Amino acid sequence: MTLDEELLKLEDDIRRLKIEWEVYFNGSSERPPRDLVYRIETYIKRRTADQSDLNFGQRYKLNALAQKYAVQNALWKRRAMEKEEGRGVFAQQRQGLEALTAARVVCVVCSHPEIETEKADQILQAIISAQRELGRRVEVDPARFHQFLCDKTEQVKSLFHCASVQFWISTEDGKLTFKAAKA
Numbered sequence: 001m002t003l004d005e006e007l008l009k010l011e012d013d014i015r016r017l018k019i020e021w022e023v024y025f026n027g028s029s030e031r032p033p034r035d036l037v038y039r040i041e042t043y044i045k046r047r048t049a050d051q052s053d054l055n056f057g058q059r060y061k062l063n064a065l066a067q068k069y070a071v072q073n074a075l076w077k078r079r080a081m082e083k084e085e086g087r088g089v090f091a092q093q094r095q096g097l098e099a100l101t102a103a104r105v106v107c108v109v110c111s112h113p114e115i116e117t118e119k120a121d122q123i124l125q126a127i128i129s130a131q132r133e134l135g136r137r138v139e140v141d142p143a144r145f146h147q148f149l150c151d152k153t154e155q156v157k158s159l160f161h162c163a164s165v166q167f168w169i170s171t172e173d174g175k176l177t178f179k180a181a182k183a
Helices: 003-025 034-049 056-085 089-102 117-133 142-160
Strands: 105-110 165-172 175-182
Touching: 003 034, 003 056, 034 056, 105 117, 117 142, 117 165, 117 175, 142 165, 142 175
Parallel strands: none
Antiparallel strands: 105 165, 165 175
């Protein structure tokens, strides 16, 4: 492999490393890309130690790539430390996850509430317990709610052309949320 090809490979490896770090920071990968970091660092150290076989253009390109890598590496190290310590953007993500787990969410999939009465009762019980959790008086007529559930199921099924409907009952910010969507 010629020196120009090695420098192009180094540039490509730095680009690939940037992508792998972003994958890691977005949570799609459990481990940081340490093997590619090691490969790039050893190549840069080996080539910068002995630049006698490089011409001016190759030396310039190597120094530019080493500089680019050093700047990116400092950024990646800082972001990795923030992620490990749970600070910055990663603290907001963790707080969002904690809020989701703190908010009680009940999800029920139903296709025919007139036949699946146990699912309709489960939805009704979830609404009643959510209202009690919020400290409200519970005044729900089971027959009217059952009819409402049948009507809403048919409405969503005809609107989205689906076979079943998914119902969510949750409490967020002191409010009861009841949502229906295609399953």
